[in-house]
Amino acid sequence: MDIFLTNTATRKKERFTPLDADNVRMYVCGPTVYDRAHLGNARPAIVFDVLARLLRHVYGTDHVTYVRNFTDVDDKINARAAAAGRSIGDITDETIGWYLDDMAAVGVQEPDHMPRATQYIPQMVAMIAGLIDSGHAYAAEGHVLFAVDSYKNYGALSGRSVDDMIAGARVEVAPYKRNPMDFVLWKPSSADIPGWDSPWGRGRPGWHIECSAMALELLGESFDIHGGGNDLMFPHHENEIAQSCCAHPDGAFAKVWLHNEMLQVEGKKMSKSLGNFFTVRDLLDQGVPGEVIRFVMLSTHYRKPMDWTEKKREEAEKTLRKWRGLVAGIEAGPVPTAVLSALVDDLNTSGALAELHRLAANGEAAALKAGAELLGLLDDDLGGWDDTQVDLSKWTERLITVRAAAMQSKDFSELDRLKTALTGAGIEVRMSKTGVELVPAAGFDPARLEDLT
Template identity: 75%
Template sequence: MDVPIWLTNSRTRKKELFEPIDPDNVRIYVCGPTVYDRAHLGNARPAIVFDVLFRLMRQVYGPEHVTYVRNFTDVDDKINARAQASGRSIGEITAETTQWYLDDMAAVGVMEPTHMPRATEFIDQMIAMIGDLIEKGHAYEAEGHVLFAVESYKAYGGLSGRSVDDMIAGARVEVAPYKRNPMDFVLWKPSEPELPGWDSPWGRGRPGWHIECSAMSYELLGASFDIHGGGNDLMFPHHENEIAQSCCAHPEGGFAKVWLHNEMLQVEGKKMSKSLGNFFTVHDLLEGRDGQAGVPGEVIRFVMLSTHYRKPMDWTAEKAREAEATLRKWRGMVADVEVGAVPETVVSVLADDLNTAGAIAELHKLASSGDLGGLKAGAGLLGLLTPEMGAWDEVSVDLSGLADKLAAVRAAAMESKDFSEVDRMKAALLEAGVEVRMSKAGVELLPGAGFDAAKLEGL
């Protein structure tokens, strides 16, 4: 499909026409989770955003021509602390939490990337890259640590747009006597006997956080690739440091050509935090918490996609109810419909800097016009209305009988002018989460947001 794709490059701060390095091998790298606990709702946003990017690139360039890498950080001080606090092994914790993440992301419609490397599988490559940086004069050993010398890379700060002096003044950097410059960052650090460690030329130790993405992206995508993505909280220092060490280790390449960053997530207009009581995991939301019913994964995805990735996303209960009602309606409309071709209108809007909100608006137009094959296909491009999202919308009660009953009660009320029974039935249906539509043509009952079949037993 020959559709131009425009993306806002964080590095140039401009919306640019995407021109792949090799159209036969479009390459994307996205920073994945540190696997020490359940993924919270904010973690789901980049997973969903870059899943849509992956789907768009597959649609435009062909599935066989797109390579998407999203890593797992499975060596980290948070993981070590969790292991020490729980008495469980690090391997057991990371295996469990990695599977939790995969299960939760699958529940919100995220396809598995082409590669999902784990940091611990690439330690040898990290050690080799660190050694190369030392040889080239971009890193130095000090007291068992190896540090990247920020002053050796003149373009440092180009992504975040800050000078080194400004970053020193505003950053909370680790104060250590062995650093030549306060901004120098750790590539390798020593490990105590009880902590994970690997033999290296600088002693038994473990890698710093930033080096893992540089090593894994180089091994799987090469010295130059098309797109690097992540949350905007990673722009500095993580992505800034990735650029520095990658460009110094492999000056023949340009590392990532385009940088994409999604904005953060709020809950009911406030930053998500445990102190405010509005912090919850994807699993919490899926399964239900504090006596509230669970939210279907497809609903979570729809709400996320209703806001452009470069804008702050506000999760609200009202948005979830509206999304559920829309999805129930659309699923009812396309239940027995063959999937058509993906409408070019949907692709074109989505190709304008991943405008998912605009693409959803196009789906509403398709629904209104009766192009149900196009609706099903266009929604599928966004990861919606797919069989993989399950049958959460299926109703265990046939509402046609209740619709006929309400129609008869309404007809009798028209004669008697006593509408009390009509009002009682409508109130009970609304309480059960049923949308009641009455017109001259008859009565239509549709399960809406929060539908509860058990509440219809009295009717």
Template identity: 70%
Template sequence: MTEIRTEITLHNTLSRKKEIFTPIKADDVRMYVCGPTVYDRAHIGNARPVVVFDVLYRLLREVYGPEAVTYVRNFTDVDDKINARAAESGRAIGEITAETTQWYLDDMGALGAMEPNEMPRATQYIDQMITMIEKLIADGFAYAHDGHVLFRVRKYDDYGKLSGRSVDDMIAGARVEVASYKEDPMDFVLWKPSSEDLPGWESPWGLGRPGWHIECSAMSYEILGASFDIHGGGNDLMFPHHENEIAQSCCANKGAPMANYWLHNEMLQVEGKKMSKSLGNFFTVRDLLDGHDGNPGVPGEVIRFVFLSTHYGKPMDWTAKKAAEAEATLRKWRTLTADVAPAAEVPAEVLQPVADDLNTAGAIAALHQFASAGDAAKLLAGAQFLGLLTAEMGAWAEGVDLSAYETLLAEARAKAMETKDFAEVDRIKTALTEAGVEVRMSKAGVELLPAAGFDAAKLEEI
């Protein structure tokens, strides 16, 4: 087996501390990340965990080898939100889920995210969910009532360990549904009845459909086994989703831990505020890519750069200023690395921060140092490890030839040196700056670089 030379540390939500990552089997590293419910376009908050765990996937592949890593991310394609969208639109559920699933893949691909090894759909695993529910009932951890099946939360002693809550505190501090079919207010649904106008599958408890939490437990078990290495998602999933996954998985699998390491990314804000439609700062990944509300589109590579500039464990603030700065940086880096071959290995200055609990901000700082030192080979190798400066992501920055404007400005400058009249030089410089061009003038000559907000159409005015 290949020698593992890079030690990875990850902040484990379960232990609340940073731990050295030791996989169950070094030649079979397994990771599961909760994916989307496919009823609409993904908003930019949905994209953060995709980019975060894409970086972790790249890191695991780099350290353990691509063939040794299995990354699973599911699609929830049976859900009440999907049913509601079908009812209001008059479209078939299958049509909606197929369309939105492809939207998701296209939009995340535009951000440079690699596709996971496995992308199971919940509706493909209904039989496995029923089997797991039957086992939970047989072992006394679940019960059936009025077409519903509920999990007995108080039968699992470690419930609340992930989120750090006690069952009694949860009841006291929340409005918990008290339904006639529940033995205890905290019990959660594993299976629920369906009417004829809703998706449903035949089961020992009648026509029905699965609860949300059982989906991930059944799919991860079938693909990765009873215990695997890493389970990830946004911290909004920590409770109740991940808490419930742990409870039902451990109880169904004789106490075996579902995952050894639990990772959660913090939430995303927009211009310092929580994203919400009422504030007018709610937009999808596609809105950003294509442009919205009169704003120009933002390249996927730029979005990725902004995301990676903040540690996953901290709240991330999306701002127009950050996007503009990222665009300018990437243009400079692409110019610097044009026609350069990447270094043979990922530079340690980039790999080590990423291996230290996915410190992507530290890795980007190292890239800035490579750029300042003119080390284009290391810059390119390090950036491509992070999913930046790849050929696939660079179409937005291609086809910019400013040589004619460099000549124009150089000639105007030479004339001004003779006449001492710099009005024309100032006019050209101002026009170039307004077009989003960075103007560099020195004894060596004139250099023009596309910068933040570059707009080729404005160059025609010069």
């Protein structure tokens, strides 16, 4: 089945044709590791995790190479380490551990490679030296800068001209820059911050060069897909293209560029000043299952702004509880064609979820489980659902008994009291002519059952 993806570089939805179907290659920009991953950081991790799962489903598990990096050399990291009185290595190791734990909790599988920038400094130095030799970069006052006017296609990805960028951008004004848009490939390091020896003195790489060097080393001069949030399109991805294509003019760097839109909270941009900023760990610690976070993220197409709301969270939790009840003890069948058709159409996860709703409504449990698993849902390893194992049978039996007595006596006060108490404990009470069903709902608190009499 063909996959169609919207390529930022061409502004078109195109049939995806890998350079080598036996080795489909994808690079995604990962986090700068100085603090906990906030909710917005989870969106690209989840989006491209679904794409990696789809690529493996279509081309075979062993025929996909997925790389997602860690930026572990950065001024924010330096500042955090200095403020905490800890080593930079301690900060980055701890933060990477947090990130992997939090992403695992929302069902994100680890990529094939997770390179750290500090592991590829020699490759960056070699690439920078080559750019100087070819006239695309220059050394000045301990810095090395890429000469933007040496690359005629600069701005093509983001659709900006260099003149417009100079007029509208807030760029660092420095006397050693030949052009205001020239960007740093290497910069000097003082004695108290990380630095490596180089032909230009002790220093550290600029942000953009790391991804070019790591993608080259792990995926080659040309690869299939480069992904990330649309906030990275300019300048990060624009600069990656310029330096990579100039360093290796015979390669194409990334063939397809994919960008996910940003996240909002209750219709507003997430920010600490608005009090709506929270991390993935904040939600997990509040008892929100990671699977619920993933479901809400996937309910919006990756190219549209995603609005996290409490209502969506509650609806997702209710839906997943119901689905988990339907597939309990069921083996997954083949992935339903309709689910796959939605995903191959520019990763239409919201369309795939709509199909899962239909399967659930029709009681097609094996198909539901297969389709959900391709999306990273209803996985037995996903935690946060321990309360679904609570035995509600005694309450179901008691409700049946109380209802039967009420039907005889026409006194429904005790039945109403019990229903109200169960609802207050976060249980959805479903009563019909054929029987009684109790289903844990959003906010279910098993501890409150102990107080019921």
